[in-house]
Amino acid sequence: MRKPTPLPTELDHRGFLVDDAYASGVPRWRLQTSGYVTPSRGLRLAKGNEPDLELLARLHTAVTSRCAVSHFTAALLWSMPLPLHLEEEGLSGLIHVTRRHEAGRMKRRGVVGHRAPLLARDVRTLNGVNLTSPEWTFVDLALHMGRASLVAAGDYLLARENPLSSVEAMREVIERRPKVKGIRMAREVLPLLRSGVDSPQESRLRMKILDAGLPEPAITKAIFDEYGRYISTPDLQYEEYKIALEYEGDHHRRDPVQWGKDIERDDRLRAMGWIVLKFSKVQMNAGWTHSERKIKDALRSRGWRRPPS
Template sequence: MRAIVSRKHGPMQKITPLPMDVDPRGFLVADAYAAGVPRWRLQTKDLLTPSRGIRLANVNELDLELLARLHTAITPRCAVSHVTAALLWNIPLPIYLEEEGNTGLIHVTRRQEIGRVKRRGVVGHRAPLLARDVREVNGVRLTSPEWTWVDLARRVGRESLVAAGDFLLARENPLSSIEAIQEIVDRRPKVKGIRMAREILPLLRSGVDSPQESKLRVKIVDAGLPEPAITVPIYDEHGRYMSTPDLQYTEYKIAMEYEGDHHRSDPVQWGKDIERDDRLRAQGWIVLKFSDVQMKGGWANAERKVRDALASRGWRGPSS
């Protein structure tokens, strides 16, 4: 293999491998110096400088967790926050915020009395963080899930904030609780977006399986329709399990399913879905399907579909 060389400083220098105790994916300059790495080696084209004192491997895919870890290591008494923390907690976000994370911009929060972080590649914030508001995950200091959720309220819309909150209350391994989120909302009465957070908090539900299901539920409620139940198992007259729809009106025997692309692209799953729906219809259930088309641009028709199904089963409006 042909050696990579550097011509930046005097005679050509071979780009030699970094010492074993220096992570080639990314590291602090101070650690590299301590390991005996010469200055010229830190300025070669196989390394990027996202911020002062930090080097990353010059590769196509950004390792956001690694970059966040390096920033918290080089900056004392801070925590990764806002959009960056949300991405590292795997909280579902709108595409435009996911793309912001891919730029390598890191949001960092310090306590108010310390002062905002000022360095390239960082958006600095100040907030009254307590020790319990910061968690360490894989070596990265992050604002807690509930603190992060409140920070998101100024950046996302109503449906996306519900989806983010539902994610924190997942059936398996929930990241937070309604009580913990409420406590942060109460402690941060003046933060930007708090009115939205207060408005959305009563709409959060546990047991939701996907962001799109959360958004579908909010659309239904905002249309003045009854709030459907979430992931309640359905059994036939003999007590045999049949299905657990995403949403349902048990009283009216109406089941609703959000069908993502994986349902259509996986023939096995597609076949199972058809069999499941046939069994439900045989037991007198109405099965309504929704996709990204209804969620984004065709909600009026989807709303009419739900309203007509309810009316066909005797629903007469909000008072019924």
């Protein structure tokens, strides 16, 4: 048996196009050794490596012209939050790829092919991968996600630091795709998106509050004391009623320094007359009935009354 020769340095040893290997002088027999798998024709991946979504996406968009990874694949590469079942599907090894209508649907093993009237501005390049723009991807997700999850994904695109999109850009794509499946959900969700949200769970908490018929809390608004000193920026708040709502993720619990700072912050708010309500994954799921009552009771204690229907 021949001893495998090292691959040329210009090839990514984790995975590459067969045509690129031949162009670099790699003999055919070298690509037929047991060290490689063929995820799709014209591609090779080194055996034993952890699945790499970005590498697979880069290879698939390189081997086929006029295409872009899309749907769940693009959402994961943009780091958009997805419900767990969609995240698992996106990481399953199947790559979603969209081509322009005139190019024809991509038909390859391991690929879910789509066709759409993509314009140049609907395709971006991220780390060498051609993928659908954040706003185009948002509309693609609308068919597959519930309202709260789609709001969380849209809020993520409007992040306080380095936002990936804007409401105007999303509206432009929505108006340009009036007949795509899921467009009604995308239209419904657009007015609910807010910029400056720090986590998907904050978005979901806000939606649960709205679905309960309670007033919408403000997002990431700084609170100062009577001397103008900064105290806190709660995840959500009712400034009029002096009620702060905080979602506590696992990182708060695991980091004792952060946990201590949170306790001191909340003590300062309470000293200023604020009610501080805290929520975790438990309160958001099985414990939501109690959490909803807790918010209502706090609002009523500060004079809020539900307007007559």
